Amino acid sequence: MHSFGYRANALLTFAVTILALMCAMASFSDNLSHPSPSSSVQVLNVNWFQKQPNGNDEVSLTLNISADLQSLFTWNTKQVFVFLAAEYETPKNSLNQISLWDGIIASKEHAKFWTHTSNKYRFIDQGSNLRGKEFNLTLHWHVMPKTGKMFADKLVMSGYHLPKEYR
Amino acid sequence: MIFIFHIFLHTHPSEEAKKKKKMEWIREGVDSIKSIQLRQTLSQAVNLGLILTSALIIWKGLICITGSESPVVVVLSESMEPGFQRGDILFLHMSKDPLRAGEIVVFNVDGRDIPIVHRVIKVHERQDTGEVYILTKGDNNPKDDRVLYAQGQRWVQRYHVMGRAVGFLPYVGWMTIIMTEKPIIKYIIIGALGLLVITSKD
Numbered sequence: 001m002h003s004f005g006y007r008a009n010a011l012l013t014f015a016v017t018i019l020a021l022m023c024a025m026a027s028f029s030d031n032l033s034h035p036s037p038s039s040s041v042q043v044l045n046v047n048w049f050q051k052q053p054n055g056n057d058e059v060s061l062t063l064n065i066s067a068d069l070q071s072l073f074t075w076n077t078k079q080v081f082v083f084l085a086a087e088y089e090t091p092k093n094s095l096n097q098i099s100l101w102d103g104i105i106a107s108k109e110h111a112k113f114w115t116h117t118s119n120k121y122r123f124i125d126q127g128s129n130l131r132g133k134e135f136n137l138t139l140h141w142h143v144m145p146k147t148g149k150m151f152a153d154k155l156v157m158s159g160y161h162l163p164k165e166y167r
Numbered sequence: 168m169i170f171i172f173h174i175f176l177h178t179h180p181s182e183e184a185k186k187k188k189k190m191e192w193i194r195e196g197v198d199s200i201k202s203i204q205l206r207q208t209l210s211q212a213v214n215l216g217l218i219l220t221s222a223l224i225i226w227k228g229l230i231c232i233t234g235s236e237s238p239v240v241v242v243l244s245e246s247m248e249p250g251f252q253r254g255d256i257l258f259l260h261m262s263k264d265p266l267r268a269g270e271i272v273v274f275n276v277d278g279r280d281i282p283i284v285h286r287v288i289k290v291h292e293r294q295d296t297g298e299v300y301i302l303t304k305g306d307n308n309p310k311d312d313r314v315l316y317a318q319g320q321r322w323v324q325r326y327h328v329m330g331r332a333v334g335f336l337p338y339v340g341w342m343t344i345i346m347t348e349k350p351i352i353k354y355i356i357i358g359a360l361g362l363l364v365i366t367s368k369d
Contacts, residue, residue, distance in 0.1 A: 023336060027334070078249075078250065081250065081269075083269060083288070093291050093294060094294040095290065095292040096292075097289065097290040098268075098289050099269075099288040102288070104250070121288060121311070140268065142269055144250045146337070147335070147336055148334055150334060150335060152270075154269075
């Protein structure tokens with residue numbers, strides 16, 4: 001009852017239980033913070049807008065993305081993955097989400113940023129529906145914790161239009 | 168009665184008496200072995216069985232609750248760094264909610280036996296059937312996952328997806344990685360555990 005084996009077993013079980021409890025509490029503490037992020041995006045230029053040989057429309061944009069995501073960071077935050085998606089509807093598809101740009105914010109200091117960039121990922125439609133298309137630019141963020149539950153949210157910015165003609 | 172019996176044995180050892188004595192001795196020996204060793208072995212076997220089946224119940228229960236055939240996975244590659252490192256474990260959940268951009272999904276590709284854990288970057292959802300066509304990419308990879316898909320496959324669909332990553336614990340998965348990459352360690356641990364079970368006093 002008091003051998004080394006029993007004592008080691010009891011100690012190990014207790015240590016693992018306490019560790020698991022601490023991880024759960026750390027994760028729970030994330031629920032107590034109420035973030036208030038803000039963002040704005042401008043489409044500075046439509047670089048080109050073509051129909052590909054396979055029949056799909058493709059457009060290249062230059063964007064100015066600025067955001068303040070500092071309120072998302074808690075002591076249990078490892079990094080925030082942020083991306084900007086163009087979201088629109090077509091006759092064939094009820095929803096299309098195309099990620100145009102993404103970035104990883106590793107610390108609170110870098111969470112207030114702006115970037116002047118062309119789209120990192122190609123904006124290609126399934127079909128030829130983009131002429132004159134009205135679309136939303138939604139900034140999504142995914143918070144990856146040091147331990148525990150991951151959570152995500154987004155900010156929808158609407159009112160963007162693509163040109164009526166190819167160029 | 169016994170006194171008389173003993174006197175009978177010691178003073179008149181007949182053929183019948185000798186046989187009876189031998190039978191008794193044999194029966195006593197068998198009884199003693201049976202009572203101690205069999206009971207102990209049986210109770211040890213039942214204990215082991217209880218431990219194994221309760222582990223199985225917990226595992227199957229998790230599969231039911233999370234709706235995913237593999238509720239816990241270990242991160243094996245560096246394609247999602249710095250968020251997920253090799254050796255971290257991910258908790259998966261598969262709800263009926265539609266797949267959306269930004270979610271981290273675990274999916275199978277025909278011809279590959281290890282599932283891939285990457286982020287959804289493009290979603291096209293059909294008006295009529297609600298079927299969804301998604302493109303994935305690892306955060307740390309320069310290009311999207313099309314090169315990893317099966318020959319001729321350009322999109323991942325819902326039936327490929329095993330679950331969404333909803334939670335994460337760092338470092339805990341290293342045991343699994345070590346046991347997979349150096350199987351000798353797995354055999355040593357199982358052997359040691361087996362020895363412990365057999366030699367434990369209760």
